[in-house]
Amino acid sequence: MTPGQVLLFAVGGLANAAYLFIVAAGLSLVFGALRVINMAHGSLYMIAAFVTVVIGNQLGAGLGFWGGMLVAVAVAGAIGGVVEVLVLRRVYGREHLVQLLGTYAVSLIIAGAVRIVFGANYRTIVSPIPGHIDLGGYSYASYSLFMIAAAIAIGGGVWAMLYRTNLGRNIRAAVADPDLLNATGVNVTRLYTTVFVIGAALAGLGGSIVAPSQAVGSSIDTDVLVLAFAISVIGGLGSIVGSAVGALIVGMVISFGLVIPATNPFALAFVFIIMTAVLIVRPRGLFGLPES
Amino acid sequence: MLQVRGLNVRYDKSHVVFDFSVEVEDGKLLAVLGRNGAGKTTIIRGITGLLPGASGSVSVGGRDMSGWPAHRRTRGGLAYVPSGARCFQNLTVDENLEIASHATGGDRSWTKKRIWELFPKLESLKNNMAGGLSGGERQMLALGRALMGNPRVMLLDEPTEGLAPVLVQSIGTLLGTLKSTGVSILLAEQNHQVALRVADRAAFIEKGRIVEVLPAARARDSEVLHRILGV
Numbered sequence: 001m002t003p004g005q006v007l008l009f010a011v012g013g014l015a016n017a018a019y020l021f022i023v024a025a026g027l028s029l030v031f032g033a034l035r036v037i038n039m040a041h042g043s044l045y046m047i048a049a050f051v052t053v054v055i056g057n058q059l060g061a062g063l064g065f066w067g068g069m070l071v072a073v074a075v076a077g078a079i080g081g082v083v084e085v086l087v088l089r090r091v092y093g094r095e096h097l098v099q100l101l102g103t104y105a106v107s108l109i110i111a112g113a114v115r116i117v118f119g120a121n122y123r124t125i126v127s128p129i130p131g132h133i134d135l136g137g138y139s140y141a142s143y144s145l146f147m148i149a150a151a152i153a154i155g156g157g158v159w160a161m162l163y164r165t166n167l168g169r170n171i172r173a174a175v176a177d178p179d180l181l182n183a184t185g186v187n188v189t190r191l192y193t194t195v196f197v198i199g200a201a202l203a204g205l206g207g208s209i210v211a212p213s214q215a216v217g218s219s220i221d222t223d224v225l226v227l228a229f230a231i232s233v234i235g236g237l238g239s240i241v242g243s244a245v246g247a248l249i250v251g252m253v254i255s256f257g258l259v260i261p262a263t264n265p266f267a268l269a270f271v272f273i274i275m276t277a278v279l280i281v282r283p284r285g286l287f288g289l290p291e292s
Numbered sequence: 293m294l295q296v297r298g299l300n301v302r303y304d305k306s307h308v309v310f311d312f313s314v315e316v317e318d319g320k321l322l323a324v325l326g327r328n329g330a331g332k333t334t335i336i337r338g339i340t341g342l343l344p345g346a347s348g349s350v351s352v353g354g355r356d357m358s359g360w361p362a363h364r365r366t367r368g369g370l371a372y373v374p375s376g377a378r379c380f381q382n383l384t385v386d387e388n389l390e391i392a393s394h395a396t397g398g399d400r401s402w403t404k405k406r407i408w409e410l411f412p413k414l415e416s417l418k419n420n421m422a423g424g425l426s427g428g429e430r431q432m433l434a435l436g437r438a439l440m441g442n443p444r445v446m447l448l449d450e451p452t453e454g455l456a457p458v459l460v461q462s463i464g465t466l467l468g469t470l471k472s473t474g475v476s477i478l479l480a481e482q483n484h485q486v487a488l489r490v491a492d493r494a495a496f497i498e499k500g501r502i503v504e505v506l507p508a509a510r511a512r513d514s515e516v517l518h519r520i521l522g523v
Binding site: 166169170172177179180183184185186187188189 | 340342361362363364366367372374378379380381382383387390391392394395396437441
């Protein structure tokens with residue numbers, strides 16, 4: 001493999017890591033604060049991808065994508081808010097199995113609704129940032145570079161929200177001791193809804209950003225959920241830095257795994273081999289905190 | 293003034309606190325004394341609004357808070373210092389104080405500057421994570437966090453537990469100072485000597501019930517003190 005090819009596949013891996021990080025960051029944020037593993041996270045990603053494609057194409061391919069993205073993120077966040085109020089408030093503090101079943105039921109309902117509303121066919125949208133950048137004899141899709149830049153900006157935004165705002169300080173306090181936070185005067189019930197809406201909006205943002213680079217179908221929810229879980233297990237559930245590192249590992253393993261003929265059939269298997277190894281050596285993940 | 297009327301607490305089918313009723317006037321301290329497991333912590337948590345199985349009425353300064361969630365009671369002037377010097381361990385000392393100040397808003401008679409004056413050690417540690425503090429430092433922080441809410445009533449659950457004698461002494465002095473500012477204090481303690489030194493009255497608890505309420509001066513040599521606490 002030449003250095004040019006390594007760079008090409010590395011950029012491909014970074015583009016994979018970019019949208020996976022955005023999705024996994026939302027999953028991790030919700031788990032960190034609410035201690036709930038949201039099985040419907042992939043469904044919110046899928047809804048946002050469909051909404052982006054449908055609205056974007058109606059508004060006009062290209063610029064219409066940005067309008068579609070705004071609507072999609074708002075829809076994912078709003079559905080997240082409804083799910084938190086109607087379902088999650090009833091399962092907080094219960095064992096993880098109850099929470100998993102509750103959110104899994106939501107994911108099944110959303111999957112059925114998506115098939116009814118959007119149909120079973122795959123849909124596509126033209127990239128809003130067309131063209132390529134040529135470097136070292138290889139062409140790099142401008143949109144892939146945008147996805148990488150967007151993920152870095154979103155990661156920075158999530159970090160700034162957590163460490164530079166009152167909301168972020170309250171979220172970190174809720175991770176440590178929600179009971180004490182309540183007794184300190186913070187409305188933890190409302191805080192949980194806010195966190196879940198932010199997590200859902202991140203899932204939506206991931207789905208919206210990925211829409212121009214992939215065909216959008218009714219099975220992308222499970223595909224992304226499985227990878228987001230693997231990333232969260234590798235990086236550590238509840239850690240945003242862990243989500244970034246996990247997404248990088250998974251993105252690169254898939255990108256390089258697929259292009260090397262000998263590893264092509266096993267590219268995804270490598271992700272889960274790494275996940276299993278992390279679980280054995282460090283069950284809380286590379287950057288995860290022990291559950292209190 | 294804190295008024296509690298007919299506080300009952302149930303955990304599922306277990307009834308653990310029975311008809312707890314007390315009044316603590318402005319600037320007064322009521323010590324709640326009892327053995328481990330007598331129900332002191334449950335009484336305090338029931339007053340804070342943290343226990344869904346609690347019933348009865350709670351009012352602060354004449355304002356009825358019955359049915360209010362915990363965060364609203366805190367904003368209404370009720371501060372809670374839990375046992376074990378609990379604080380947000382993953383936040384800095386400064387952030388622990390800020391969180392209370394921001395959550396309660398309104399009148400700012402207690403500021404960080406006043407907290408630093410009260411606990412000079414905390415100011416030098418303000419950028420340290422609370423989880424890395426000693427037990428005594430964390431207790432100072434827990435008290436500071438409660439004060440940042442500008443409380444009219446403070447509920448303290450064994451604030452001297454596990455502390456060195458010199459720190460126990462300073463907490464006793466601090467409680468005396470707080471009383472002089474008009475704050476009503478309900479103090480659950482096992483250390484009856486410290487509690488009765490600063491208390492105006494003492495309520496003795498056994499199996500979730502008040503068995504006797506006495507002025508502190510009489511409580512020190514009372515039969516009920518010897519019987520309930522075994523001293």
